[in-house]
Amino acid sequence: MPNDRLRAAIEAAGLTIEDVSARVAxxxxxxxxxxYSDGRRPHRATRLRVAQLLRVGESHLWPSNGRAPATGSPAVAELVHLYPTRSAVPFSLWTELxxxxxxxxxxxxxxxxxxxxQYNLLPVIRAxxxxxxxxxxxVGDHTSPAVVQRAEEEGTTxxxxxxxxxxxxxxxxVAHLPDVEVRTHGTILYNSIYRFDDQALINGHAFGSLAGQxxxxxIQRVPEGSMWDHYMRSFERVWDVAVPETMED
Structure with missing residues (x-):
């Protein structure tokens, strides 16, 4: 069975088989x-080079059971990893993204x-x-009913x-910099969304729980995938109703 996750990761990175070949020798x-072949796995050192090149986890591309990952649908190829909490997301992944x-x-x-x-975002934005x-x-409008309600639910009024x-x-x-726009919103935050090019971290919110819990x-963008479009449409809806931040001191 073909390794659809590897194929999707190569496509999501904008590369070809020839590109991967050249970069990992x-x-x-x-x-x-x-x-395309059933069960083919490179040596571990090579797997790590490929995973680093494609910016996805080695275990996502080649599960430890030794079988090529059978996805069956683009939606499965979209899913890179599921973390039980936001605090479980590796520091290295946030930094890499x-x-x-x-x-x-x-x-x-x-x-x-x-x-x-924690991740020194402001110098990154400047550069x-x-x-x-x-x-x-x-970001949230701290005076909005949705924010006040969330704080009460979390017990952090x-x-x-x-x-x-x-x-x-x-x-x-940094809001004055070119290509940087900051807006505030008062919508109910069902998911926090962190999108970096063709990869995204989606942090769901359960009633009464802090975001980090x-x-x-x-997820990653893949051809014919639906999850990526689903969450990006959600972002765009909020962005459209959000209010541009003023530059007044």
Missing amino acids: VDPKTVARWV IQGAAEAVDVLVFSGQFLVE KSAQGVRFRLA GGLEGRIQMMRRYLHE NPVIH
Whole structure:
């Protein structure tokens, strides 16, 4: 059975079998066998080079049971990994996605303060906006009923509102840069969305739980996939009704 996850990851990276062959120093016919032949697996060192090149986990491309992953549908190929909580997402993955963005970063949150304080987002925005990377950052309106209600549900009345104000203050430092736009929204936040080029982390929200306690799905854009479009449409709907942040001091 073909390795549809490997095929989808190669396509999502904008590469061909020949490109992968050249970059990992393997014959193109060998790469083709990994993709199209049943159960073909390269040596571990090679698997790691391929995974690093495609920016996905090795275990996603080649599960430990030794069988080529049978997807059966593009939706399965879209799913890179499921994490039980946001805190379980590896630091290295956040860093890789943030630092590796080359075209577009879209963020939909209420606060998202951790992106600045743990992953040094502001210097990344400054550097990458100068390179033409587009940033769209939608944060909560701390006065909106949706934010106040979420804070009450979490048992952090006033805390969430304060984190949002801090995040808005952080983003004020970069909102004037080219290709950087910051907006505020008062919609109910069913999912926080963190999109980096053709990969995204989706953090669902369960009633009464803090964002970091909820599961995260890592998805990638693949041909004919539906999950990517589903979540990106959700982002666009919120973005359309969000209010551009003013630049007043």
